Amino acid sequence: MASSWRLLVQGLTSLVFLCAHADEYVRPPPSPLVLTAHGKPASHPQQVHISIVGEKNMRISWVTDDRTRPSVVEYGTSPGKYTASATGDHTTYSYFLYKSGAIHHATIGPLEPSTTYYYQCGKAGDEFTLRTPPARLPVEFVVIGDLGQTGWTASTLSHIAGGGDYDMLLLPGDLSYADTQQPLWDTFGRLVQPLASARPWMVTEGNHEIETLPVVEFAPFVAYNARWRMPHEESGSASNLYYSFDAAGGAAHVVMLGSYADFGEGSPQRAWLERDLAGVDRRRTPWLLALLHAPWDNTNQAHQGEGERMRRAMESLLYEARVDVVFSGHVHAYERFTRIYDNEADSRGPMYITIGDGGNREGLALKFIKGHKSAHLSEFREASFGHGRLRIVNETTAVWTWHRNDDQFATVRDEVWLHSLAAGEPAAAAGGRPVDEL
Numbered sequence: 073m074a075s076s077w078r079l080l081v082q083g084l085t086s087l088v089f090l091c092a093h094a095d096e097y098v099r100p101p102p103s104p105l106v107l108t109a110h111g112k113p114a115s116h117p118q119q120v121h122i123s124i125v126g127e128k129n130m131r132i133s134w135v136t137d138d139r140t141r142p143s144v145v146e147y148g149t150s151p152g153k154y155t156a157s158a159t160g161d162h163t164t165y166s167y168f169l170y171k172s173g174a175i176h177h178a179t180i181g182p183l184e185p186s187t188t189y190y191y192q193c194g195k196a197g198d199e200f201t202l203r204t205p206p207a208r209l210p211v212e213f214v215v216i217g218d219l220g221q222t223g224w225t226a227s228t229l230s231h232i233a234g235g236g237d238y239d240m241l242l243l244p245g246d247l248s249y250a251d252t253q254q255p256l257w258d259t260f261g262r263l264v265q266p267l268a269s270a271r272p273w274m275v276t277e278g279n280h281e282i283e284t285l286p287v288v289e290f291a292p293f294v295a296y297n298a299r300w301r302m303p304h305e306e307s308g309s310a311s312n313l314y315y316s317f318d319a320a321g322g323a324a325h326v327v328m329l330g331s332y333a334d335f336g337e338g339s340p341q342r343a344w345l346e347r348d349l350a351g352v353d354r355r356r357t358p359w360l361l362a363l364l365h366a367p368w369d370n371t372n373q374a375h376q377g378e379g380e381r382m383r384r385a386m387e388s389l390l391y392e393a394r395v396d397v398v399f400s401g402h403v404h405a406y407e408r409f410t411r412i413y414d415n416e417a418d419s420r421g422p423m424y425i426t427i428g429d430g431g432n433r434e435g436l437a438l439k440f441i442k443g444h445k446s447a448h449l450s451e452f453r454e455a456s457f458g459h460g461r462l463r464i465v466n467e468t469t470a471v472w473t474w475h476r477n478d479d480q481f482a483t484v485r486d487e488v489w490l491h492s493l494a495a496g497e498p499a500a501a502a503g504g505r506p507v508d509e510l
Contacts, residue, residue, distance in 0.1 A: 117135070118258075183204050213461065235461075242363055245275070331379065405438075409423065
């Protein structure tokens, strides 16, 4: 009941703001980089972030400039009182003249759900706190794409932190925008640490994670794979570029796809996806989500058609599995489509949402194509920075809100209620606001 009242009050407040200030809103320009320094000793952990591993475990990842520090995490349910510990491993990588610090990964658990834990990495430095996700519904995901490390990134992170509690963050690619400048991976890790050390961050790769160069031929995704280790092995995937995991005790299954890993007929990713979706029992798992980087549906001038090959290769698998929502990034704007299959409205298909507006360094994709062939399927679009929240309320109902960054607070600009496709023929989505024609 409290959550329902919170959503109602939030929506009414946003509506009042929109009516009063609609004419005053000006879309923000690109913002300079925010380079977060590390002024602590080389033994102290930095760039701390966490991710879920299976039902009851959590991976803690961090970096130390001192490469001799132990890959150990001590933890407990009271501040400064550590009743358990786990030892992991570490890796390093080189890129031209750059050599990373020690990148540590350790898996702790088993952990209790919905519980706050206190932990220290490498027997040095600060104590951190995390809260484990719930073992049952409701569960709330924050979704951001194309994050980067600009002033608008900092604004988005601030709005997430101040916008109400949540259980997990999902990011469909383009994290640091290092683009071969490896120290930017370090500054990005330090920028997101306050949030990423406290709630699980589950990410998949974007084009800015590839980092190959002509002639030199560095292997792709070296920094990404070393720094952001995801639970691919636990989900039967041979690649860190695509994997899946359960949330809320299996009530939700999340598939993280790789737009830049082979996805064609006979590819390892496609074979894995077929196995993964075949193992989902929708009677036990009423919610099925997918994330990828390059959108399959897009009416923006930016990146037109870049997801088409992947759509042709994989759309039918998601449709047959009755995936409820597909999130993507890449286009630096927000756009929400109706439920779609094969470029037509279909009540049994996923709802497609592009949310590549986290803060990137390249600016917003301002121009939508009014006469685009999919314009009639696009229910809301706007070129602004922001973040989204998906709150799965129960086995049949969820609510999606998109929060636009304004100078002092995040405005709820779009809201829609969803009906799980596992629960039968969905009712028409309600609550969406009109398309913002640009």
